[in-house]
Amino acid sequence: MAITRESPVTVLPGIGKTRAEYYAKMGVQTLGDLLSHYPRAYENRGDVTLLADARIDGKSAVILTVASEPRCVRLRSHKSFLKFRAFDESGSCEIVYFNQDYLRSQFPIGATFRFFGKVERTGKKFSMSSPVAEAWTEFAELPPLWPVYRMTEGITPKQIAKDVSAALDLLAATAEDPLPPALLERRSLCTLAYAERNIHKPTSWQALATARRRLVYDEFFCFSLGAAMACKQEKQHGAPICPNGDVSALTALLPYELTGAQKRAIADITRDMARDVPMSRILVGDVGCGKTVCAAAAMLIAVQSGRQAALMAPTEILARQHYSDLSPIFQSLGISCELLIGATTAAQKRKIKLSLASPDEKTRLQVVIGTHALLSDGVDFAAPGLVVTDEQHRFGARQRAKLSEKNTHAHLLVMSATPIPRSLALVLYGDLDISRIGEMPPGRQRVDTFAVDETYRERLNGFIRKQITEGGQVYVVCPAVEEQEESPEEVILSEIGMEGAHREDRPPLKAAISYAEELQKTFPDLTVGFLHGRMKSSEKDNVMRKFADGELHILVSTTVIEVGVNVPNACLMIVENAERFGLSQLHQLRGRVGRGTRKSYCILVAGGDGTTVSENSRARLNVMKTTYDGYRIAEQDLAQRGPGDFLAASADGSVRQSGGLSFRLADAGEDVSLLTDASTDAKELLDADPTLKNHPILSERIRTMFTLEAGLIS
Numbered sequence: 238m239a240i241t242r243e244s245p246v247t248v249l250p251g252i253g254k255t256r257a258e259y260y261a262k263m264g265v266q267t268l269g270d271l272l273s274h275y276p277r278a279y280e281n282r283g284d285v286t287l288l289a290d291a292r293i294d295g296k297s298a299v300i301l302t303v304a305s306e307p308r309c310v311r312l313r314s315h316k317s318f319l320k321f322r323a324f325d326e327s328g329s330c331e332i333v334y335f336n337q338d339y340l341r342s343q344f345p346i347g348a349t350f351r352f353f354g355k356v357e358r359t360g361k362k363f364s365m366s367s368p369v370a371e372a373w374t375e376f377a378e379l380p381p382l383w384p385v386y387r388m389t390e391g392i393t394p395k396q397i398a399k400d401v402s403a404a405l406d407l408l409a410a411t412a413e414d415p416l417p418p419a420l421l422e423r424r425s426l427c428t429l430a431y432a433e434r435n436i437h438k439p440t441s442w443q444a445l446a447t448a449r450r451r452l453v454y455d456e457f458f459c460f461s462l463g464a465a466m467a468c469k470q471e472k473q474h475g476a477p478i479c480p481n482g483d484v485s486a487l488t489a490l491l492p493y494e495l496t497g498a499q500k501r502a503i504a505d506i507t508r509d510m511a512r513d514v515p516m517s518r519i520l521v522g523d524v525g526c527g528k529t530v531c532a533a534a535a536m537l538i539a540v541q542s543g544r545q546a547a548l549m550a551p552t553e554i555l556a557r558q559h560y561s562d563l564s565p566i567f568q569s570l571g572i573s574c575e576l577l578i579g580a581t582t583a584a585q586k587r588k589i590k591l592s593l594a595s596p597d598e599k600t601r602l603q604v605v606i607g608t609h610a611l612l613s614d615g616v617d618f619a620a621p622g623l624v625v626t627d628e629q630h631r632f633g634a635r636q637r638a639k640l641s642e643k644n645t646h647a648h649l650l651v652m653s654a655t656p657i658p659r660s661l662a663l664v665l666y667g668d669l670d671i672s673r674i675g676e677m678p679p680g681r682q683r684v685d686t687f688a689v690d691e692t693y694r695e696r697l698n699g700f701i702r703k704q705i706t707e708g709g710q711v712y713v714v715c716p717a718v719e720e721q722e723e724s725p726e727e728v729i730l731s732e733i734g735m736e737g738a739h740r741e742d743r744p745p746l747k748a749a750i751s752y753a754e755e756l757q758k759t760f761p762d763l764t765v766g767f768l769h770g771r772m773k774s775s776e777k778d779n780v781m782r783k784f785a786d787g788e789l790h791i792l793v794s795t796t797v798i799e800v801g802v803n804v805p806n807a808c809l810m811i812v813e814n815a816e817r818f819g820l821s822q823l824h825q826l827r828g829r830v831g832r833g834t835r836k837s838y839c840i841l842v843a844g845g846d847g848t849t850v851s852e853n854s855r856a857r858l859n860v861m862k863t864t865y866d867g868y869r870i871a872e873q874d875l876a877q878r879g880p881g882d883f884l885a886a887s888a889d890g891s892v893r894q895s896g897g898l899s900f901r902l903a904d905a906g907e908d909v910s911l912l913t914d915a916s917t918d919a920k921e922l923l924d925a926d927p928t929l930k931n932h933p934i935l936s937e938r939i940r941t942m943f944t945l946e947a948g949l950i951s
Contacts, residue, residue, distance in 0.1 A: 240268070240407050240408065240411065241268070241408070241411060242267060242268050242269030242272070243267050243268075243269060244267060244268050245257070245266060245267060245268075246260050246265060246266065246267065246268060246270075246271055246400070246404075248268070248407070249400055249403045249404060249407070250403060251400075252400065255391070256391065256396075258391075259389070259390060259391035259392050260392065262389070262390065262391075263389050263392075268407065268408060269941075271400060271401060271404050272401065272404055272405070272408075272433050272437070273901070274386070274401070275436055275437070275452075275902060276384035276385055276386055276436070276437065277385055277386065277387050278385040279382045279383065279384060279385060279439065279445065280296065280353060280369075280382070280383040280385055281298070281382060282298045282351065282353045282369070282371075282379065282380070282381060282382070282383050283298070283379075283380070283381020283382065284297075284298055284381075285298045285299065285300055285351065286299060287326065287327040287328075288301070288324075288325055288327045288328040288329075288330055288356060288363050289327035289328055290327070291356035291358075291363075293358065295355070296353060296354055296355050297353070297354075297356050298351055298352070298353045299325060299330070299351070299352050299353075299356065300349060300350070300373055301323035301324060301325050301332075301349070301350060301352055302323060302324060302325070302347065302348070302349045303321060303322075303323050303344045303345065303346050303347060303348050303349075303350070304321075304322045304323055304324050304329065304346065305321050305322040305346065306321065307319050307320065307321040307340070307341045308320055308321065309338050309341060316335070316336055317335070317336055317338060318333050318334065318336070319333065319334040319335075319337060319338060319340055319341060320333050321344055323350070323352070328361070328363055329362075329363065330352075330356070330363040330364060330365055331362070331363070331364045332365050332368065333364065333365070333366050333367070334367050335366075335367060343370075344370070348372070349372075349373045349374070350370045350371060350372055350373055351371045351373045352365060352368040352370050353368055353369040353371075353383075354366065354367065354368030354369060355368075369383075380438065380440075381440075382439045382440075382441075382442070382445065383398075384398055384401075384437055384438070384439075386398065398437070401437045401438075402437070402438065405433065405434050405437065409430065412428075412429065412430040413934055414428055414429045414430070414934075415429070415455075415932070415934040415935040415938050416429070416455070416458075416935070417922075420918060424454065424914060424918070426450070426451045427447050427448065427450075428451075429451070429455075431447075431448065431451075432447075432448040432451040432452050432455075433448070433452075434448075435447065435448035436449060436452060436902075449902055450911070452902050453902045453911055454911050454914070454915055456901070456902065457911055457912055457915035457916070458915040458918060458919050459935075459938060459939055461915055461916040461919035461920070462919040462922065462923065462929075462935075462939055463939045465919060465920060465923055466923065466929075466939065475513045475514075475646055476514055476515040476516070476646045476647070476648055477513075477539075477542070477544050477620075477621070477622050477647070477648075478510075478511060478512065478513050478542070479510040479511060479538050479539050479541075479542035479544060479622060479648070480511050480542060481538060481541035481542045482507035482510070482511060482538050483541070484503060484507075484534040484537055484538065486537070486570055487530075487533060487534055487537050487566065487570065488534075490566055490569055490570075491530070493678060493679060494679070495527070495530070496526075496527060496674070496676040496677070496678055496679075497676060498522070498526070498527075498673070498674040498675055498676040499527045499530060499531055499674060501672070502520055502528075502531045502672040502674055503534045503535075505518060505670070505672045506518065506531065506534065506535045506538070506672075507534075509648065509670070510535065510538050510539070510542075510623070510648050515646060515647065515648055515649060516623075516648035516649060516650065516670075517649050517669045517670060518649070518650055518651075518669060518670045518671070518672060519650075519651045519652070519653060519669040519670070519671050520532070520650065520651070520652045520653070520672050520674060521652075521653050521671060521672070521673050521674070522654070522674030522675065523654065523674075523677065523824075523828060523867040524654045524828030524829070525677065525678070525681060525828055525831075525832055526674045526675075526676065526678070527674060527677075527678050528652045528654070528674060529559065529562065529627075529652075531672075531674070532548065532625045532627075532650060533563055533566060533567075535623055535625065535648075535650050536548070536563075536567075536604055536623060536625065537570065538623075539622035539648070540572050540603045540604065540622070542622065543598070543620060543622075544620050544621065544622020544623065544647075545593065545601070545602070545603055545604070545605075545619070545620050545621055545622055545623075546603070546604050546605075546622055546623040546625065547604075547605050547606075547607075547611055547621075547624050547625065548563075548604070548605075548606045548607075548625040548626075548627065549607060549608065549609070549611050549612075549625070549626045549627070550606070550607070550608055550626075550627045551608070552777075552797075553578045553579060553580060553608055553774045553777070553778055554777060554778055554781050555627060556576065556578050556607055557576065557578070557778065558803060559606050559627065560574070560576040560606045562803075563604075563606065564576075567603075567604055572603050572604055573592075573601075573603045573604065574602075574603070574604040574605070574606065575589050575592070575602055575604075575605050575606070576605075576606050577589050577605050577606070577607035577608075577610050577611060578607050578608045578610050579608065579609075579610055579774060580774065580775060580778070581607075581610070586610075589602060589605065590616055590617070593605060593616065593617060593618055593619065594617045594619050595619055598620075601619055618647075621646070621647040622648065623647055623648045623649075623650065624647050624650070625650045625651070625652070626649075626650075626651045626652070627651075627652045649669075651669065654825060654828070675866075675867075681831065681832070682831050682836060682837060683831070683865055684810070684827050684830055684831040684838060684839050684865075685836075685838050685839070686827065686840075686841065686861050686862050687838070687839070687840050687841065688815070688840075688841045688842075688843065688858040688861070688862055689841070689842055689843070690842065690843045690850075691843075691844065693842075697811070697840060697842070698759055700809070700838075700840070701760070701791070701809065701811075704808055704838075705763060705790045705791070708806070708835075709806060709807070709808035709809060709835050710784065710787070710789070710790060710791070710792070710804065710806050710808065710809075711790065711791045711792070711807070711808075711809040711810075711811065712791075712792055712794065712798060712807055712810045712811065712826075712829055713752065713756070713792070713811045713813065714793075714795065714796060714798065714810070714811070714812045714813065714826055715746070715747040715748055715749040715752055715793060715794070715795060715813045715814070716746050716747065716795070716796075716813065716814045716817045716818070717747065717748040717749070717795070718748060718749055718750060718769045718770070718795055719748050719749075719750055745844070746814055746817070746844075747814055749767050749768070749769050749793050749794060749795050750767055750769070752793055752813070753765050753766070753791075753793035756791055756793060760790070763791060764788065764789050764790050764791070765789065765790065765791045765792075765793065766780050766783060766789040766791070766792050767780070767792070767793040767794065768780045768781065768792060768793070768794040768795070768797055768798060769795045769797060770795060770797045777797070780792070781798075784804060784807075785803075785804050787806060796818075796822065796826070798826075798829060803832055804829070804832070805832045805833025805834070805835075806833055806835065807829065807830050807832070807833075807837075808830055808831075808833070808835040808836065808837040809830060809837065809838050809839075809840070810826055810827055810829055810830045810837075810838070810839045810840070811839075811840045811842060812826055812839070812840070812841050812842065813842050813844075814842070814844045815841035815842055815843055815858060816843045816844065816850045816851070816854035816855075816857070816858065817844075817854075818857075819857070820860055820861065820870050820873055821870065823841065823857070823861050824861070824867055824870045826839075827861070839861075841858050841861060841862075843855075843858065857873075860873050
């Protein structure tokens with residue numbers, strides 16, 4: 238049997254059932270999956286220096302000769318370390334390895350190695366803790382760049398590198414490039430075989446850049462192709478014509494006048510829903526710009542035309558918020574509306590399901606608002622008309638498709654509070670028409686933004702007290718849930734007096750749980766709550782309700798409140814370790830305050846005394862102090878941090894576009910030019926070959942990447 242990209246990883250030597258199971262937990266089951274498990278970084282081991290010239294702010298490569306026999310020392314804590322000396326012409330270095338006694342025989346006196354790691358200097362003495370060691374001779378050239386893979390249970394990064402190398406060798410003879418040769422030549426792209434070899438085993442920085450460019454292009458090209466094919470397939474089917482576009486009954490209930498941007502968006506929706514082609518439209522705009530009112534107008538149009546509407550939110554908190562805001566309006570309009578979430582009682586769920594599927598218009602439920610519970614079995618719609626999904630960047634093509642399947646031929650409206658640059662929107666939402674809401678409703682105040690460091694802590698606590706005394710409430714956002722624990726290696730380093738050797742020179746992360754306790758001690762007369770993603774949904778809902786009802790003065794949270802309940806009384810947002818966040822995320826967090834009549838503020842706190850904050854991070858914080866337009870911030874974020882910030886991150890930290898496709902490499906500003914190229918090329922290829930009949934390898938890759946049902950893309 239020929240070995241292909243679809244062959245299981247067990248065809249590789251040394252991979253048995255156990256290691257295959259560990260790989261499966263990483264989402265790696267085939268050789269193709271393994272080759273798509275790209276390194277997270279590269280170590281530059283080829284830039285060799287003398288001990289005396291080693292970097293003090295990072296890792297260095299040094300060529301040293303072993304000068305003393307390795308000696309194993311055991312500690313009372315039952316741990317051990319291996320110690321020996323090695324030298325070059327500029328000095329002598331003490332090298333230490335922890336709990337690795339077996340290395341003793343690998344460093345004979347007189348042998349020469351290329352060591353890579355942090356070189357510590359104390360006076361004229363040098364030391365290295367657990368450096369990578371590679372045997373060195375003048376005649377055997379060592380690779381200059383070494384791939385660094387993410388740590389994972391049961392498999393070391395070194396083992397991944399070995400297995401990837403074996404996979405590359407096995408597939409070298411059968412590699413087929415899915416892209417047409419003419420396209421490769423037109424865009425000056427290397428072959429797929431060259432790209433995959435040099436992304437994992439680069440021979441130079443230039444080879445790595447060439448490989449990465451091809452693979453980034455592939456990701457954007459395949460996504461654009463798949464999205465466009467899904468869109469074409471959807472638009473071949475008829476949709477319920479919803480001609481009753483009069484939303485004056487809704488606008489008459491509002492205590493304010495719609496903005497021009499809202500009116501234009503509703504006009505787009507009205508025009509789309511009056512056709513027999515399914516609407517596929519996204520509303521994009523800042524938090525608080527009024528997207529939900531536009532969605533309510535679309536739902537009203539569907540119901541007035543005899544159809545049903547569904548709104549799906551990513552969290553129970555947000556679903557409840559939408560239900561709380563919209564159900565009174567729909568009730569005033571005589572429209573039935575229910576909430577379907579995981580916490581809904583079994584009896585109520587049965588009642589809602591029966592009402593949704595009722596053939597009788599008089600008893601049929603017209604609007605349902607919920608979470609992923611709307612995707613569960615038994616949720617069927619008798620007269621589907623409109624599907625709305627909120628916070629588009631937290632769902633994606635696959636979930637949209639699944640909800641659409643339950644609402645066959647229904648119109649689709651999605652919303653995102655993340656302003657997306659036009660170039661990136663072409664790729665992320667290639668299957669959607671875009672309505673941008675760039676105006677804020679009248680009365681929304683600008684949130685004054687300041688950047689400070691730890692030296693301002695006492696003044697900051699005084700400002701918290703002032704805002705709460707005046708009747709306001711405070712959000713505090715932390716980047717971590719719990720305090721970081723010391724690693725076993727750091728414990729040993731401390732025991733032998735080298736505690737600074739392995740820690741990065743950066744301030745510790747503020748943790749939500751411990752900081753909430755600290756604030757409670759600082760403000761014993763106030764009520765402090767905390768919120769994080771590891772809590773049960775019911776617990777999160779309870780905390781958020783207390784804050785919304787004014788029972789909590791301060792809410793300490795992770796970024797779970799980036800998408801959360803509207804609390805008009807909250808007037809102060811404090812973001813701890815703000816240098817760790819991207820611009821778009823900071824802008825989203827800032828949007829949680831300034832939603833009421835109170836003057837509101839956002840304080841960005843950099844860790845430490847500010848001296849350890851990088852220039853790039855400092856530039857981000859300065860942008861937040863001076864820029865309030867979401868689209869300008871999005872463009873700045875794209876330039877500084879790349880497209881990755883606009884995509885949801887998966888549990889292992891890799892960047893993913895939900896819906897099956899992984900954008901693993903698109904994380905630099907220079908990729909922007911590839912977005913438009915890839916989108917344009919995908920559309921041109923589809924125009925010439927709508928079903929990809931003449932490109933079978935490419936067609937199969939699209940199916941695999943999107944993990945869609947066979948009938949969805951044909």
